[in-house]
Amino acid sequence: MLMSVFVCLFFESCSKDDDETDTQIVISPSSISLYYEDTKQLTANNATKWDAEDEFVAEVDNNGLVTGGHVGTTKIIASNDKNSAICEITILPKYNLYDTPILDWYASVSTIESKETHKSSGSNSATMLGYDYTKSSSNPCAVIYEFKDDKLCSVSVVIDYLWHGDAANYLLERYQPVYSENTNYTTIFADAYAKEKWTTCVGLTTITISGMKFTRIMYVPASSLPSLQAK
Numbered sequence: 001m002l003m004s005v006f007v008c009l010f011f012e013s014c015s016k017d018d019d020e021t022d023t024q025i026v027i028s029p030s031s032i033s034l035y036y037e038d039t040k041q042l043t044a045n046n047a048t049k050w051d052a053e054d055e056f057v058a059e060v061d062n063n064g065l066v067t068g069g070h071v072g073t074t075k076i077i078a079s080n081d082k083n084s085a086i087c088e089i090t091i092l093p094k095y096n097l098y099d100t101p102i103l104d105w106y107a108s109v110s111t112i113e114s115k116e117t118h119k120s121s122g123s124n125s126a127t128m129l130g131y132d133y134t135k136s137s138s139n140p141c142a143v144i145y146e147f148k149d150d151k152l153c154s155v156s157v158v159i160d161y162l163w164h165g166d167a168a169n170y171l172l173e174r175y176q177p178v179y180s181e182n183t184n185y186t187t188i189f190a191d192a193y194a195k196e197k198w199t200t201c202v203g204l205t206t207i208t209i210s211g212m213k214f215t216r217i218m219y220v221p222a223s224s225l226p227s228l229q230a231k
Contacts (some may be wrong), residue, residue: 005053023047027078027085032057033092034068036173042087044078044165051077056176071174078182095170098141099134103200104195106151120142125148139163145195153224161206164190168204171217175202188205190222198222 027044033122034040042050042064050060059067066076068091077088102115112129121130121142133141144156159167168187175189178201185203192198203218 023082025078025082025083025085027076027087029087030085030089031088032066033090033136034066035094036068037071038068039065040068040207041061042076042078043191044085046080046083047078047085049078051079051088053077057091069154071177079207093170093173095166095173096135097139097170098135098143098167099131100174101143101145101155101157101219103155103219104152105199106153108150108152109147112145112152116151133157136138153220157219158207159215159217161213161215164206167215167217171202171204175200185218188225201225 001123010040023046025044025046025053027042027047029042031042032042042060044050044064046070047064050062050064052060052066052074053076054072056070057072058069058076060076061067064076064078066087066089069091071091071093074089076089078085078087099118102112104111104115105193108230109126109129113124116129116131118131118133121132123130129145129147130141131145133143139159142158145152146154149173171187171189175191176193176203178188178190178195185205187204189202190198191200199222201220201222201224203216203220205216205218207214207216
């Protein structure tokens with residue numbers, strides 16, 4: 001009888017091991033880097049479901065085809081009823097016109113000053129901080145932080161109008177175009193697909209200073225533009 005029990009337990013254990021092997025998932029490749037709107041095919045044995053952890057950064061279809069979204073990192077998860085495997089996704093920018101300013105909404109003047117690493121323009125006050133974000137002589141760039149009641153309420157980036165097209169592409173890689181009524185901006189972008197997840201909105205427009213044309217990129221808290229709608 002003991003031998004019979006041993007044999008039963010042995011085959012039961014083997015059966016469980018076989019089941020685990022049959023459902024185990026190996027995803028390939030295990031990490032990839034893409035640009036905005038690029039695609040890459042993933043493979044995963046025994047996978048019956050594909051999911052993206054953050055679809056704003058990257059999406060995946062039912063066959064494991066990944067499409068690059070906005071600049072950032074996320075995970076693609078291949079799974080079945082028992083196991084899962086992960087591919088690390090990085091979406092890289094092609095456009096690097098300027099460093100991303102500090103978007104710490106409602107932070108104080110002193111907090112922004114402590115976090116900024118760029119050269120001050122020397123025009124700082126209780127309501128405004130200015131910094132030089134220039135990367136090259138061909139693309140001068142100024143960043144202006146504006147405050148109300150000692151709380152950060154907007155950030156403006158001003159560059160030469162020559163770079164207006166690149167500025168639009170720079171924002172497309174990082175934000176989603178949205179529909180807006182009653183604004184002075186030619187294009188509005190947001191940092192998520194769903195309006196309830198927006199934290200930052202960005203406006204793109206042109207301005208004239210001393211007879212010269214410039215491109216202006218204005219960052220504001222999403223809550224300050226209630227008329228915006230998802231496009």
